[in-house]
Amino acid sequence: MTAPTTPILAAGCVLWRPSVSGHGIEIALVHRPKWDDWSHPKGKRKRGETAEACALREVLEETGRRCELGPRLPTVHYTVDGRPKEVAYWWARALDGGFVPTREIDALVWLPPSSAHHRLTQPRDRALLDTALSIPHS
Template identity: 80%
Template sequence: MTDPRGPILAAGCVLWRPAPSGHGIEIALVHRPKYDDWSHPKGKRKRDETAEACALREVLEETGQRCEPGARLPTVHYTVDGRPKEITYWAARALGGTFTPTKEVDAVLWLKPTAARARLTQPRDRELLDAAVATSRH
């Protein structure tokens, strides 16, 4: 049976930056203490907020980074407490900023894609990482 409220709408980014070494890229992962997991920055859309505006806001709130969205990535679907959730993602290049730990996100790690892939908690996040690496111009 379909939930009359409709799906939970959210958005986020697979955030990347050129590696400081000058070779390849690094991916930002956020740690959420509530779930003790590592994931890509994302969050629920506000009323009348576009998916892209939500993704940029969530990246800024969770990582302190401003970013430039690039390729649209696959939309992720799963169920939370019996209600469908739909998360729209982009690959996004970090433009700079400063991380400040919060109750929601207490750590950000910048890792090479292979290390980020191993650290991610959810298999669906690994698939997004693979898609972002394949489409990001770096």
């Protein structure tokens, strides 16, 4: 059995795409019905999986989109049921694919950064978005 002090390792992305309007970018947010929250796509690492591979897999599973990892973002630390959790994040550009709702993720929205900031449930996710937005994107 794992000691309670062993952190849960996870990875994800602040996923973006060029705006459909042609002006600026849009940020992908996923809705998790279990928690009734809006967040960046992320999930737990599998045994032996690198953080990068986990981030790519989780984005694909939760959004239906492949993505290209960009700059590494700060690792986010918090506690879940008394156990520490560490989530490695990347700023990532969305590529091809399409969203299909699941029991875990029932909705995906693409929003301008200011709207995404307001929609995010957790302050830590808003801070992560602010950090990501300070990175030049092309």
